[in-house]
Amino acid sequence: MHPTKERPVTVSITDVAEATGVSASTVSRALRGRPGVSEEMRARIVAAAADLGYTASRSASSLASGRTYTIGVVVPYVGRWFFGTVLDAAEKVFSAAGYDVLLYNLGSPEARKRFFTKLPIRKRVDAVLSLLIPDPEEAAALRSLDVPLATTVGGARPGFTVVGIDDRGGAESAVRHLVNLGHRRVGMISGASEPLHWTTPLDRRQGYLDVLADAGIEPDPALEADGGYTVEGGERAMTELLALRHPPTAVFAQSDEMAMGALRSLRRHRLRVPEDVSVVGFDDHELSEVVGLTTVAQPVAAQGREAARLLLARLDEPDAGPPRPVEMPIRFVLRETTAPPHSGRQR
Structure with missing residues (x-):
């Protein structure tokens, strides 16, 4: 007697509905980004669909709609934490709704020029999630695809659904915390050499300068x-600041990863945090709580999910027009890396 070969279990939309305690129609609306479902319930449904391994029937849907059921995603740095986190969260939403992701990593000027010259994405995708900030010509090229466009970086631009945060305001809260503690020599570790039209370093630097000006600090x-x-860059930058004749008593790092590098440099210089030097980051990286880093928290994964949801909603309602920019909330998180300046170090 031969053993019976088990058939793969097919998960239906009804299974997802039963797992979440809602109707199949509610599951369908949630996975397609349609209105009428609360964000909390939508998140539960997306998570349940992913856990159960549910995907929409592609063949039936494609025949009915003429879509490719593929979303193009363009990123400048696929290996960095922020972009990887956004991409992972967005992909889960797309996958649960029955879409594949076609990824383009434009990590060099050559790759970027080649992509926007040839536009290999044309007629291969139903929508594009851009995690880089295009210049005017590049933005026009993406709009020429005539598909919904979304981004989680930069400010509002014609034709794009933008989901982001107030980078300038977040930096202000970080630097204001240090100034309110009594620090007058506040350093900043930034991304001044960041290429590819990325405006985040500029916005966060402006927040830093605004607070210094308000406090009367030159x-x-x-x-x-x-x-x-x-x-690694944060460690090098902190070492550079410590080599100054009058080093800072506090440092604002424009990202938590740079802040962690700064902490490593301070430790190697046998300096105590926060007794000798205070450090504030930005992002609330998943390891920030482990190292006790004071930081500005932004909902990185939530930005990816929201951008994906809005893209799917535009596919379902193409005549609705692009929504207004969505600004996600940020918050200041106080941990162990900041304190008033030591009386012997403040100048």
């Missing part, structure tokens, strides 16, 4: 160092 260009938005 900005010192020597207190700004480029950390390249990496841990």
Whole structure:
């Protein structure tokens, strides 16, 4: 007697409905980004669909709609935490709704020029999620695809659904915290050399300068160092700041990864945090709580989910027009890396 070969279990939309305690129609609306479902319920449904391995029937849907059921995603740095987190969250929403992701990693000027010259994405995708900030010509090229466009970086631009945060305001809250503690020599580790039209370093730098001006503190260009938005860059930048004749008593790092590099440099210099130097980051990286980093928290994964949901909603309602920019909430998170300046170090 031969053993019976088990058939793969097919998960239906009814199974997802039963798992979440809602109707199949509610599941359908949630996975397609349609209105009428609360964000909390939508998140539960997306998670349940992913856990159960549910995907929409592609053949039936494609025949009915003429879609490719593929979403193009364009990223500048696929290996960096922010972009990877946004991409992972967005992909889960797309997958639950029955879409594949076609990824283009434009990590060099050559790759970027080649992509926008050839536009290999044309007629291959139903929508595009861009995690880079296009220049005017590149934005026009993407609009020429005549598909819904969304992004989670930069400000509002014609034809794009934008989901983001107030980078300038977040930086202000971080630097204001340090100034309110009594620090007058506040350094900043930024991404001054970041290429590809990325405006985040500029917005966060402006927030830093605004708070110094409000406090009557003359900005010192020597207190700004480029950390390249990496841990290694943050360590190099902090070492550079410590080599100054009058080093800072506090540092605002424009990302948590650079802040973690700064902490490593301070530790290697046998300096105590926060007794000798205070450090504030930005992002609330998944490891920030582990190292006790004071930071500005932004909902990175939620931005990816929201951008994906809005793209799917535009596919279902193409005549509705692009929604207004969505600004996600940020919050200041106080942990163990900040304190008033030591009386012997403040100048």
